[in-house]
Amino acid sequence: xxxxxxxxxxxxxxxxxxxxxxxxxxxxxxxxxxxxxxxxxxxxxxxxxxxxxxxxxxxxxxxxxxxxxxxxxxxxxxxxxxxxxxxxxxxxxxxxxxxxxxxxxxxxxxxxxxxxxxxxxxxxxxxxxxxxxxxxxxxxxxxxxxxxxxxxxxxxxxxxxxxxxxxxxxxxxxxxxxxxxxxxxxxxxxxxxxxxxxxxxxxxxxxxxxxxxxxxxxxxxxxxxxxxxxxxxxxxxxxxxxxxxxxxxxxxxxxxxxxxxxxxxxxxxxxxxxxxxxxxxxx
Amino acid sequence: xxxxxxxxxxxxxxxxxxxxxxxxxxxxxxxxxxxxxxxxxxxxxxxxxxxxxxxxxxxxxxxxxxxxxxxxxxxxxxxxxxxxxxxxxxxxxxxxxxxxxxxxxxxxxxxxxxxxxxxxxxxxxxxxxxxxxxxxxxxxxxxxxxxxxxxxxxxxxxxxxxxxxxxxxxxxxxxxxxxxxxxxxxxxxxxxxxxxxxxxxxxxxxxxxxxxxxxxxxxxxxxxxxxxxxxxxxxxxxxxxxxxxxxxxxxxxxxxxxxxxxxxxxxxxxxxxxxxxxxxxxxxxxxxxxxxxxxxxxxxxxxxxxxxxxxxxxxxxxxxxxxxxxxxxxxxxxxxxxxxxxxxxxxxxxxxxxxxxxxxxxxxxxxxxxxxxxxxxxxxxxxxxxxxxxxxxxxxxxx
Numbered sequence: 001x002x003x004x005x006x007x008x009x010x011x012x013x014x015x016x017x018x019x020x021x022x023x024x025x026x027x028x029x030x031x032x033x034x035x036x037x038x039x040x041x042x043x044x045x046x047x048x049x050x051x052x053x054x055x056x057x058x059x060x061x062x063x064x065x066x067x068x069x070x071x072x073x074x075x076x077x078x079x080x081x082x083x084x085x086x087x088x089x090x091x092x093x094x095x096x097x098x099x100x101x102x103x104x105x106x107x108x109x110x111x112x113x114x115x116x117x118x119x120x121x122x123x124x125x126x127x128x129x130x131x132x133x134x135x136x137x138x139x140x141x142x143x144x145x146x147x148x149x150x151x152x153x154x155x156x157x158x159x160x161x162x163x164x165x166x167x168x169x170x171x172x173x174x175x176x177x178x179x180x181x182x183x184x185x186x187x188x189x190x191x192x193x194x195x196x197x198x199x200x201x202x203x204x205x206x207x208x209x210x211x212x213x214x215x216x217x218x219x220x221x222x223x224x225x226x227x228x229x230x231x232x233x234x235x236x237x238x239x240x241x242x243x244x245x246x247x248x249x250x251x252x253x254x255x256x257x258x259x260x261x262x263x264x265x266x267x268x269x270x271x272x273x274x275x276x277x278x279x280x281x282x283x
Numbered sequence: 284x285x286x287x288x289x290x291x292x293x294x295x296x297x298x299x300x301x302x303x304x305x306x307x308x309x310x311x312x313x314x315x316x317x318x319x320x321x322x323x324x325x326x327x328x329x330x331x332x333x334x335x336x337x338x339x340x341x342x343x344x345x346x347x348x349x350x351x352x353x354x355x356x357x358x359x360x361x362x363x364x365x366x367x368x369x370x371x372x373x374x375x376x377x378x379x380x381x382x383x384x385x386x387x388x389x390x391x392x393x394x395x396x397x398x399x400x401x402x403x404x405x406x407x408x409x410x411x412x413x414x415x416x417x418x419x420x421x422x423x424x425x426x427x428x429x430x431x432x433x434x435x436x437x438x439x440x441x442x443x444x445x446x447x448x449x450x451x452x453x454x455x456x457x458x459x460x461x462x463x464x465x466x467x468x469x470x471x472x473x474x475x476x477x478x479x480x481x482x483x484x485x486x487x488x489x490x491x492x493x494x495x496x497x498x499x500x501x502x503x504x505x506x507x508x509x510x511x512x513x514x515x516x517x518x519x520x521x522x523x524x525x526x527x528x529x530x531x532x533x534x535x536x537x538x539x540x541x542x543x544x545x546x547x548x549x550x551x552x553x554x555x556x557x558x559x560x561x562x563x564x565x566x567x568x569x570x571x572x573x574x575x576x577x578x579x580x581x582x583x584x585x586x587x588x589x590x591x592x593x594x595x596x597x598x599x600x601x602x603x604x605x606x607x608x609x610x611x612x613x614x615x616x617x618x619x620x621x622x623x624x625x626x627x628x629x630x631x632x633x634x635x636x637x638x639x640x641x642x643x644x645x646x647x648x649x650x651x652x653x654x655x656x657x658x659x660x661x662x663x664x665x666x667x668x669x670x671x672x673x674x675x676x677x678x679x680x681x682x
Contacts, residue, residue, distance in 0.1 A: 003502075007494035014492075102322075111330055113518055113548040125528055131501060134526040137494070206526075207491045208518040208548065212323055216489045251484070251495035259458075259487045 002129045004248050010137045012244020013144030014203055018217065019224040019236045020151065021195035027168040027231040028188045029079050030087065034094040036196050037218030038101035041211065043067045043197025044204040045109055048116045056119035056205075063201040064194045071193025075186045098214075105211045118205035140202055147195065148237055155233065164188060168231060220247070223266045229276025238277055312356035313349060313611045315340070315601070316376030316384045316405075318396065320364040324489035325388045327514050327544055331590040332386040332410060333359055338581060338591075339598035349605050357381075364488065366391040370399060377403035382613050385597050389488075390414035390461035400425040406613035410597035411590065413461040413511075413539060415468075418638040419675035425617045427634065429600050429627075429641040430593045433461065434672050436538040436559040437468040439647045439665055440509075443557070444476045449506035449534060451481045455496055455520070456511040458485035465511040465538060473509070481505050486516070493520045497527050510537040517545045525552050541650055541659045543588035553650040553657050560646040560659045562592030566629055574628040589659075596627045600634070600641065632667060637674035645670040 022036050046066045047059030074097065082090045117123075118136040125132040155161035166174040167181050175181045200214070207213060224243050228235030243262045250258035269277060317336060319329035340355045348354045358381045360372035369392035373384055377400075384400070385408035387393050393412035400407050400423055409417055409428040413436070418428050452473045456462035462485060470480050482503035484496050497520075500508055512520050517540050524530055536557035543564075546553045564575045564586040574595065578587045587595070600620065605611055608619035622636040632643035648661040 003498045004495060007492070007498060010494065011492050111326060113327060113515060113544070115518070115522065115548055115550075125526070131498070132528045136526065203491070206519070206523060208515045208522070210326070210515055212326060213491070213515075215323075216491055247492075248495040251486075252499065255484055 001252075003131055003133060004252055005245065006128075006133060006137070006141075008245035008248035009241065010140050010244070011247055012241040013141045014199060015217070015220055015224050015244060016144050016237055016240035017147050017195055017202065018199040019221045019228070019240055020147065020233060021192035021199070022221060022225050023228075023231060023233060023236045024188050024192040024195070026225070028164060028171075028185050029075070029083070031079055031090050031094065032087070033192075034091060034218075035074075035097035035101060036221065037214030038098040039067055039070070039193050039196035039214075040200040040203070040217065041209075041214035042070070042101050042105060043200030044116065044209050044213065045105055045114075045200075046197070047201040047204060048109075048114055048209055051116055056117070059116065060198070060201045064198045067197025067200075068190040068194035071190040072186050074193065075189035079189060080182065080185065102211045109209075109211075111211065114209040116201075116204040116209060136205060143198075143202055147198075151233060160184070160187070220262065223262050227266050227269045227277060229278040232276060232278035235276050235278025312354045313605065314381040314383065315355060315357045316373070316379075316381030317357060317359045317386050318362050318369050318372035318376055318384065318392070319359065319387050320389070320392075321359065321361040323363040323365075324515055325364040325513070328388045328411065328590055329362075329364075329386075331544070331588055332388070332594040334582075335587065335591040335594035336386060336598055338578065339595055339602070341581075342577075343602060349602065350609065350611060353611070362387060362389075362392055364389040364392065366395040369393075370395040373399065373405070373407075374403060377405040382406065383601060383611070383616070384408070385601065386410045386594055387412070389459060390417065390464070391459055393417055394421055394460065397421055397423055397426045400613075404613060406617050408597045408601060410594040414464045415675060416460070416464070418640045418678060420677040422638050422675075422678035422680060424621070424639070424680045425613060427600060427617075427620060427639045427641065429596045429632075431559070431561045431645050431670070432640065433465050433468055433538065434675075435645055435670050436465075436561075437472055438670060438672055439559055439645050439663070440469075440536065440538070441472050441476065443536070443647055443663065444472055444478070447507060447534070450478045451503075451505050452478055452507045452509060453482040453484075453500045453503055453505035453533075454480060454509050455484045455486065455500065457513065457516055458487050461539070462511050469509045486512070486520075488516065490516060491519065493523045494527070496520075497524050497529050500533060501527065501529055505533055507534045507536070510535060511539055512537065513539040513542065514545065517542075518548050521545075521549055521552055521556065530555070541648075542590065543586075543659065544590075546650055546657055546659055550657055554652070556650045557648070558659070560589065560648050560661055562589045562596070562629065563646065563659060563661060564588075564592070565658075565661065566646070568628075568630055570626070570630065571628045592628065596629070596632075596641070599627050600625055635671075635674060637680075638678045639680075640671065640674070642667045642671055 025033050043063040047063035050062035051059035122136045122139050124135050163179045224239045228239030246261050250261045321329050344354050362369040362372050369387050373396040382405040384405050388411045390412040393409050407426045413433045415432050415434045454466050454469050456466045482499050538559045541556050541558035603625050604616040604620040608615040620634050624631050624633045632641050635642050644666050646661045647663045648659050651660045
C-alpha cells in the first residue's frame, strides 16, 4: 500500500505542476486556457529534440524556457487583445491554439511515437518495503515540492509576488497604484506556460510522446483546478494530491469505478462548495 | 443534382432503346469510406490503416482501375476511437456515396458501424477489431473481418501457456469491449491450463500512469501477465513496468500488443515480450515478399507493419469482391464474397460462410534481436484450419 500511496503522490505531483500554471494564468488574466495541455505536450517535444543534443537536463531547461517565451507571445498576441471580450471568446480561441499546437507538432515531429529517457543519474530503483521504486518517480515528487515552495516564496515574499496577488484581487486599483499590470500579465502567463512545459518534460520519460498526450492529462488537470478552486494555489496543491491518491487507490479498491471517482469528487465539490475546496464558500 | 440528371438521361436513353448506357457510368469512381481514428490514443493505428489503403488504391488505379476502368476513390474521416463519432462519420460517408466502409480501429467503433450497415445500405470490412461479437452475435451479411478475432488469438495462446511453468497469472486489459472480451478468454485459457488468475485489471483507453496497475500485478505475486494494451497504451505500460523492475520478475505476453510500431519505439525494452503476431513482413511466402518489396520501394525502405498488412488484406478482399460481383453495390459485393476463396499476400484464404470471417494462418512469437534491431519473431504458427475456433453459435446472418 505504501507503494500505491507513493504512486498517488507522483501522479498528484505531476498534476500539481501542470494545474498550478493554469491557476496562475486564470488568476491574473481570467482566461480558462484550453491550450494548456498543448503547451504540456509541446514542452515534452522541445525537450525531446534538445535532449538529442545535450541530454535530459538541457531538454528540461530548453523545454521550460521555450514555453515561457511562447507564453509571453500568446499573452501579447491573444490574451491581451481579447481582455475585454466575453470569456467564451477567449475560451474558444485557446481551444484553437490547442489545435494549432497539435498540428504544428504533427508537422515538425510527425505522428510516430517518440520516447525520451530519464537522465542516467535518476535511472535506478531503490528498495522500498520489499519492492522497488524508481528514483525518477521520487524526483517528480521533489520537483513538485520545489515548485510549490518556490511559487509560494515568490508570491508571498517578493515585490512581484505582491503585485500578482494584488492584481488578481483588483487589477484596476493595482494599476492605479503604479503597477504595470500588462507587463505583470505577460510575466505570469509566461511562468504559467513554462510550468506546463516543465510538467511535460517531467512526464516525458514516463509516457510516450504523441501529439495528443496532453489531452488525457488535461482532463484530470481541469478536475484538479475546479475542485481546488479556480484561482487558489493552495487549493490546486491539495486537490492535485487528493486526486492523485483517489486515482491510484481507486484502482486498488474499486477498479470498476476508478476512472469515475475524480469526476464524482468534482461534482460533489461543485454541489456543496461551488468555489472549490479552498475557494470562498459563497463564490 | 448531377447524378439525377445523368440518371434521367440514362433512363431516357434506355427507354429509347439505345444500348450504350453503361459507358456513361464507367467513369464513376468506386467510393471507399474509411471512418478511423486519425487523432487520439489510437491515431497511430488509424494512420497505419490509412497508409495501407492508400497504397493498395494506388496499385489498383495504376493498373487501370476496376470494373471496366472505374477508379477507386477514398475518403477518410476521423473517429478519435469513439464509437458514437465512428457511427456518425460512418453515416456521413455511407450516405455520401462512400458506402464501401472499412478499417475503424476500436472494437466498439466497429460494432457501432456494423449495427447500421443495413440501414445505410453499406458494406463494412474489419481490419482491426478483436471483439468476437463482430462475427458473433453482432454478425451481419454485410460485415466481414479479415483480421484475427480475439478467440483466434486465444486458440494460439493456449498451447503456449501449456509450455510455461509459471502458475500465477494476472490479466491487464484496456477497458473497452475488446479488452473485456480478451480478459474473459484469457481467464478461461489460464484456468483451463491448470493455472490461477491472481489479479485482473482494466485500464481506461489512453491511461498515462500505469503505476497502480504495475504495483497490483507485483503485489499479487503474479509470475506471468497477459495484457491487451495496444499502441500508446502498450508503450506506456512496458516503459513504466521496466522502471519498476516488473519485466525482470514477470513474463509478459499479450494480444494486440507486440505490434511492429510498439516494438520499434520500445527498442531493447521490448526484449523478451511475447504475443500474438497476426501479420509480419517476415512471413516467408512469395506473395508476401513481393508485397514487402513494393511497399519498401514506396516507403523509403520501411517494412509494412502488422496493421498495415491486415489493412492491405482488407483491400484485397474488397477488390476481389468487386471483381467477383462485377458491381460496386455493397450488397452485390457482400453476396459475392460469402464463402469465396481470396488470394491474399499470405496465401489463399476463405471467407467462412457462417460468419464472414476470413480464415487464414495465425502466428505467435517473442521480441528478439535480429540484425541489430528488436523485432517480433515468429516462434509458432497455426494453419488456418487450426487457428480458428468453430463459428460462434450466436451468429445469425440477417440478410
